[in-house]
Amino acid sequence: MDQLTEGLEQAGGSVDWGRRALAVFPDGSNGEFGFPPGLAPVIARGEGARVWDTSGREYWDLTMAWGSALMGHAHPKIREAVIRALSDGYNFAGVNRRGVELAERLQSLVPCAERVRFVASGTEATLMCLRVAQAVTQRSKVLKFEGAYHGQHPVGVASMLNGRSVTLPQSDPSGAGAGWVERDVLVAPFNDLATTVKILESHCQELAAVIVEPLHRCLAPLPGFLQGLREATRRLGIVLVFDEVVTGFRFGLSGAQGYFGVTPDLAAFGKALGGGFPIGAYAGRSDLMEVVNEQRLPGPNYAWSASTTGGNPISCAAAMAALDLYSEPGCYDRLHETGTRFRSILESVLVSTETQGQVLGLGPLAQVAFASHPVFDQQTWLASDRARGRRVMLELVRGGIYLNPMGTKLYLSMFHSDEVLQRFGEEFQGALIATSNLGDHL
Numbered sequence: 001m002d003q004l005t006e007g008l009e010q011a012g013g014s015v016d017w018g019r020r021a022l023a024v025f026p027d028g029s030n031g032e033f034g035f036p037p038g039l040a041p042v043i044a045r046g047e048g049a050r051v052w053d054t055s056g057r058e059y060w061d062l063t064m065a066w067g068s069a070l071m072g073h074a075h076p077k078i079r080e081a082v083i084r085a086l087s088d089g090y091n092f093a094g095v096n097r098r099g100v101e102l103a104e105r106l107q108s109l110v111p112c113a114e115r116v117r118f119v120a121s122g123t124e125a126t127l128m129c130l131r132v133a134q135a136v137t138q139r140s141k142v143l144k145f146e147g148a149y150h151g152q153h154p155v156g157v158a159s160m161l162n163g164r165s166v167t168l169p170q171s172d173p174s175g176a177g178a179g180w181v182e183r184d185v186l187v188a189p190f191n192d193l194a195t196t197v198k199i200l201e202s203h204c205q206e207l208a209a210v211i212v213e214p215l216h217r218c219l220a221p222l223p224g225f226l227q228g229l230r231e232a233t234r235r236l237g238i239v240l241v242f243d244e245v246v247t248g249f250r251f252g253l254s255g256a257q258g259y260f261g262v263t264p265d266l267a268a269f270g271k272a273l274g275g276g277f278p279i280g281a282y283a284g285r286s287d288l289m290e291v292v293n294e295q296r297l298p299g300p301n302y303a304w305s306a307s308t309t310g311g312n313p314i315s316c317a318a319a320m321a322a323l324d325l326y327s328e329p330g331c332y333d334r335l336h337e338t339g340t341r342f343r344s345i346l347e348s349v350l351v352s353t354e355t356q357g358q359v360l361g362l363g364p365l366a367q368v369a370f371a372s373h374p375v376f377d378q379q380t381w382l383a384s385d386r387a388r389g390r391r392v393m394l395e396l397v398r399g400g401i402y403l404n405p406m407g408t409k410l411y412l413s414m415f416h417s418d419e420v421l422q423r424f425g426e427e428f429q430g431a432l433i434a435t436s437n438l439g440d441h442l
């Protein structure tokens, strides 16, 4: 038996599907995860906070479609809304009734959303925020924070990985083929307002935008950081973009901008907005958003914006149903309580196993950094024991927890009951013990 077949059989017998995935997708996946051969579950179905793989093995899901299934998998109300919408047609590219309703709802909920446009993913939403800012200011440079991910376009991934060592504000393309980002992307350390403001002041004549995730990966902003960014960008005439692809509708109906009380000029949404269906939206001040108004074509102050499936009625119907669920009384209290409870379980397991570590996150999100020093930015995160983190995550997958072992966040949903959190705590304890004395061989 070769190593791959052995691994696949140990993983629960999903030999055919695992092999088929490896034969068709690079690394057997549609992106990320990075499972060792044989461990990658091929998902057959999901319900609530559980998924089942093709061998019938059940997992508790702690990645929840990377946060898009905030109301759980296959929620009956989202499913019904989509089924109802299907018979009216799936996509028109043009404006449709459900799209108008959803855009109006965003306008009424999100502080910065004076105007809205739909796209099909978070990647497109952040890309369009940057292009709007570049077109309005007629400048090409943007500033992002070290370690941030804003989607799979070149700016979105710049300086996300621990690639070539550079001195900030210089950026690193984080991979091959987009060397131009070194010219147009500046990078600042998250949570370091003084350094960021200095960079902004020295480059304000050439900077179009600052893009920031209000919760940077899983790192909370220090008090005053977002407010300071708002003040400096306003003073210097730079567009402030919030990437709310993760935080939007996860912390509350008004996004992180409502939660932290800081209104950006533009914001990008995706993930939870669609309740699991593909969606993206960018929104912001009407004077800025006017730059995509086709009446300006082909004028100098115009930026092309079009998305074939953006705002399709099926995704909009799913999003409206998801927003109805988020609007139910107590929804966000419950999500925040679940997150707080989860983080306290993780903390007590770290203490009981005498593991050096800290639990990051806010709202229904968490991540563990194996470090004895405080983790608040990319450098302190990189100095944590990430190899241990990966071993722990792979051990959790072996124990029946579905997650992304690339070291990303743990996403919770409405279906993560206390019982699920306790069960995760037990698995986490087992994984910490099992990995405590291993080398970095995985």
Ligand SMILES: Cc1ncc(COP(=O)(O)O)c(C=O)c1O
Pocket (backbone or CB within 6 Å): 066, 121, 122, 123, 124, 126, 149, 150, 151, 152, 213, 243, 245, 246, 270, 271
């Ligand atoms: C903060 C952030 N922005 C943007 C994106 C890109 O969204 P999508 O995968 O829908 O393109 C992601 C995806 O994980 C994200 O976490």
